[in-house]
Amino acid sequence: ASSPMEVSMQNPQDGGIGDQNGGVTINSAPSPILPQDKVLVSVEVSLKPSSTARANDVQSAVERMLEKRSLSYSDGPVPVPLDDRFLTENVQSICICDTDEWVQNHEILLFWQVKPVVHVFQLSEEGACEDVSGDGQPSTFNEWILPAKEFDGMWESLIYESGLKQRLLRYAASALLFTEKGVNPFLVSWNRIVLLHGPPGTGKTSLCKALAQKLSIRFNSRYPQCQLIEVNAHSLFSKWFSESGKLVAKLFSKIQEMVDEENNLVFVLIDEVESLAAARKAALSGSEPSDSIRVVNALLTQLDKLKSAPNVIILTTSNITAAIDIAFVDRADIKAYVGPPTLQARYEILRSCLHELVRTGILSHLEDCESMLPNFASLKEKLNMPEVQDAQTPLHLCKQLFETAEACEGLSGRSLRKLPFLAHAALANPYGCDPSKFLSTMTDTARRERSEL
Ligand code: ADP
Structure with a gap:
């Protein structure tokens, strides 16, 4: 297996990404802006819930509007011009994203240096759909259609050392692009497993959800449909062990159905993956019913199978920073330590x-x-x-x-x-x-x- 690229977030002394692992170092020096080399800047356009306009029409209208605007670019909302009826009728908000790194390095990003990349989306208002298995059992998963209203603004509200979120986003985006372009995994290897680890309460779970939301917006022309499944691992090892095997099977047959649809992008979030390793260990030492080992193994096998699908990203979090003894995460390509806030x-x-x-x-x-x-x-x-x-x-x-x-x-x-x-x-x-x-x-x-x- 190739060495994972470590994304270190809260420890600027260690020099950024991957340099200790022989991987790529991305953030060592700002790349200069060459006159012929425009900076790509994402512009996210949220449609009103009532809008039925075609995304392409809105995209062109926003591109024209930005061209006319001729102002510098920095992160934040752009007012919808009141004299543009089409936009005021259909658009809820327009937001410039990801310029902060440039702005920090170069002070200012002028309009002629920028090529805006406009992403038009409409938030889903359906809310979380719980798995209702009835009979008073805790639900084994939650499902959201992305981009979801609940996660709107979450990405922006999470604050880390500069560049952390951008690096995560770029890694995940590259992984999806490699898949989309059909890069042969025997020749160039990569995977779509993200592991965020660090102390509790540092925003790892939120960051996973926010990342899924961002990617669903950025990749919506390739994947018009997108879901997030949050697996409740704890509930699988609850007192209803005898049922757990069935629950795992049910959960994964549902996920498999989504993945089979090639226009679907599916995110599977597993919080506190270390609980899987712990449950397996406890079962092996005989302190837990042997049923649980079957459940954990079933879950791990299913995840292992799933990760080869091109349109799945597996997001995991862990509160322990030591190595986690789980086969599918120790090979995670995107491992990031999320520390307490500076x-x-x-x-x-x-x-x-x-x-x-x-x-x-x-x-x-x-x-x-x-x-x-x-x-x-x-x-x-x-x-x-x-x-x-x-x-x-x-x-x-x-x-x-x-x-x-x-x-x-x-x-x-x-x-x-x-x-x-x-x-x-x-x-x-x-x-x-x-x-x-x-x-x-x-x-x-x-x-x-x-x-x-
Ligand atoms: P973890 O999964 O690491 O235990 P959570 O994602 O549950 O953490 O974080 C809980 C809440 O704490 C988040 O929803 C957010 O409101 C807040 N929070 C944690 N870290 C940050 C951060 N770096 N910036 C902004 N808010 C944060």
Whole structure:
């Protein structure tokens, strides 16, 4: 087996991807923009639920609109031009994606340097479809049609060291492209198994779902239909062992049906894969019913079979970082360590929380939220300005937020996103709270949370 390409996310010292494994190093130096060499930038266009317009027509209309716009490109929403009736009638939102790496390296991405790649999609509002086996058993899987409304915005809400999400997306996209182009796997080998590992609460499960959603949008012209199946491995080893064999068979015959349809792109998500290895070990040592070993083996065999299908991506997560003793994941091509958030990520996560609380009026209104709570990149400049030192000025806020982010060292992304709620509940006067007061309560709450770790 070829050595896996390690994507290390939270540890910039180790020099990016794959260099320790003799693999490719992708992120070592920014590639220069050559005049003749345009940068491909994805533009995601979400159709209104009511729209019945053809994706191709919307795509051309957006391309024309972008051509006329002649502005620089940076991540974020582009307003739908009010004078364009076709677009205002059909389009919910237009969003520029994946420019942050370029923008960080080159400061600015001008319109003539860009070739926009427009992806038009409509979110599915069907919701999760649980497997209802009846008789009070826990469901063995959940199914979503992608792109799903539930996962809208999830990708953007996950904050990691720069480039992590982009690298994951590029790996998965390359794997799908190789399949689509029919590259002979005996000559060039790759697989479509992703393993995200790291401490609990660092966003691994969410990142898998968000990645599936992104790929469903980016690849929708090749795969017009896309599903995500989340396998509930725990439920398979529950007390209903005698039924489990049947459940596994049922689950995989369903997945196989989807995969047989070549226009379908299928994502299979298995959380905490280490539980499979643990169950097998326990069964072997005799501490669990021998039925369970049959279930685990059945599951592993089915997954092994499935992974050769071209239109399947298997997404797995694990809370243990040591090697996992499961045949199908130890060969995963895309292995990434997801660590606890760095200072910058903590600042950005908390900043997004505060923006949301200001937006919803839980915190009192800020005149200019964006400049009072600047992003991390512009924070450094602001911290050097004399007025930030003065506690009376509103710029003091970003300094305070920085201090809160420092106080949160060691907390997971999941705990960080709960912190504003806990802080709010701790306030004496929770109505229309002053942001500065709120931040100091949040710092106290963070210290308490950390002391309980
Ligand atoms: P894991 O699978 O690693 O245990 P989850 O995907 O269940 O983690 O994460 C739970 C929630 O924590 C996410 O939905 C998200 O709201 C938040 N979260 C975790 N890590 C991050 C992060 N790096 N950036 C933003 N939010 C995060």
